[in-house]
Amino acid sequence: MLEARGLVKSFGKIAAVRDVSFSARDGQITGLLGPNGAGKSTTLRMLYTVLAPDAGDAFIDGRSVAADPLAARRSIGVLSHGAGVYSNLTARENIAYFGELHGMSRAERAARAAELIDMLEMQPFADRLAKGFSQGQKLKTALARALVHRPRNVLLDEPTNGLDVMAVRNLRKLLGQLRDAGHCVLFSSHVMQEVDHLCDEVVVINGGQVVAAGALADIRAMSANSKLEDAFVSLMHGESGDGK
């Protein structure tokens, strides 16, 4: 369970996030949808504790990110933008390293790495150095790394960027499995189809503010558009409908 309450964040004079509140429930996939520069990444970064909000707070399973970031970090798994993996470590070592950072014993992290390698079908490249990995292989490694400590909540920043169709399908399948296992999945995207295919709930962000939030069907109904893309466009216009 993730919850953002009145998050505000500026970088110098630029207000990246003005006022963002929403919640993402367990057993659901929540999509953070918005155009480039809307504040999606900044919001996610506050939720996964690498940025401290200027005002407001975020709660991970009810624990305040501002008050106890270390505790909050134990129950989140993060796939950051670009999914950087360590190129001089193998996929298995990349996964085990994060297990170790999460305090897992040697046997525990070896077993969990093997389990994730099976689950994500990474056997062909699991013991190769990440140096020559394709975008899809890197993503799988980063995803396994994010899941190594069995986090209740999974946050993904633009996970489908740069992936081919097959890789995107695999990712969808996996996120579906996580949802069915009761995890809270939150991911950001600017691609309508992704959100349309995957999400139970949508939070639409524009200009650092939440423009609309709710179940997919509600969003469509709200803007009287049966297609999400049309709904999105009409929401964006509504937001900047001050004669621009």
Place this chain on the structure above:
Amino acid sequence: MSLRGIWAVFRKEFRENLRDKRTLLSALVFGPVISPILVAALVQFSISHAETQSDENIVVAVTHSENAPNLIDYLSARGVDIEKVDLDEAGARNAVANQTHKIVLEVPADFGTRLQEGQPAPVILYSDSSRGFERRGVGRVRALVSNYGIEIAQLRFLARGIDPISVLPISVQEIDVSTPTGRSVLVLNMMTYLVLLSMMFGGLYLAIDATAGERERGSLEVLLTSPVPREHLAYGKICAAAVYMLISLVLTVTMFAIAMSFVGLEQLGITANLGPAAALQLIGCCAPLILFGAAYLTIISALTKTTREAHTYLQLMITIPTMPLIFAGILGLQSNLGLMFVPFLGQHLLMTTVVRAEEILPLHILVSVGSTLALGAVLTYIAGRLYRREALLG
């Protein structure tokens, strides 16, 4: 406070960099192997060159030697090999410029008649002063020719009943005290400087890669979401850089000891103390500096935005702590308690003392080790604080 995170980060950085060619080259090859060999070769060359220069005969090409047979005999008797040639002025210039002859002495046709008439008799000496190694040869020829002139003058005075001593009011006696001790200082300064620099280079690539590199590749952000206090991440990376620096230091000192044993240092008048015991003492002198150096490199890496920027700054910044050594060399500073407080300079002075087999004062060791470790702890703390900043992500 759990140190588990520091250990995990340390192990991962150590292992990952063991597979990085650049880290290995700079930690294990560039400093430790190349610099001792370079210094040893340089010392060996200057020894052998100094030997040959003073012993060897000088070869001088003389054009129109028939005009001054006595002068030629005089030179031949004093270690000058005469090579008779026939060149005009342009020919002589070309011969020197093309290095077919290094030194050409031209005796003009009127040399003998002018000498007999008591007028100044010119000889022309061609050489190329931009070629350093021949300068001493030219100097010797010039001195011999003017000595020949002085001898003629003295004979003339004698013939006129004047005591030739009275026209030599001043006699200059040159005593060169620069050798051998002066040269030894230069060699020792070069060695301690390279040991310290090589130690710093051992941790350079790791420090850049572990902070600026990790940020650039996008893995730093995920690392910061792990439940390890951020300063512990910095400490783990500093420890890994420190271990590479230690390896580099041990290898460099060992290689210096081995390389210098092949060089005839005693010919430079140096009784260098570079046995196994001295090598251990040298490593001991420098070891406290490792924490300081590793934290220093990590701080600069954390303050830069990209690896490229980090490289640019670090190439410059790595020489800054070694600046006091250069000043100490120029000013000829001797060990004293105050200088022991300065990192790098203290280690340099202690190392010099060890190599010269002089007595080391325990108080000096205590002050050097204590102040360097204290400053290292301060820098480590600062690096930890920098890891807490949001700006670390760039």
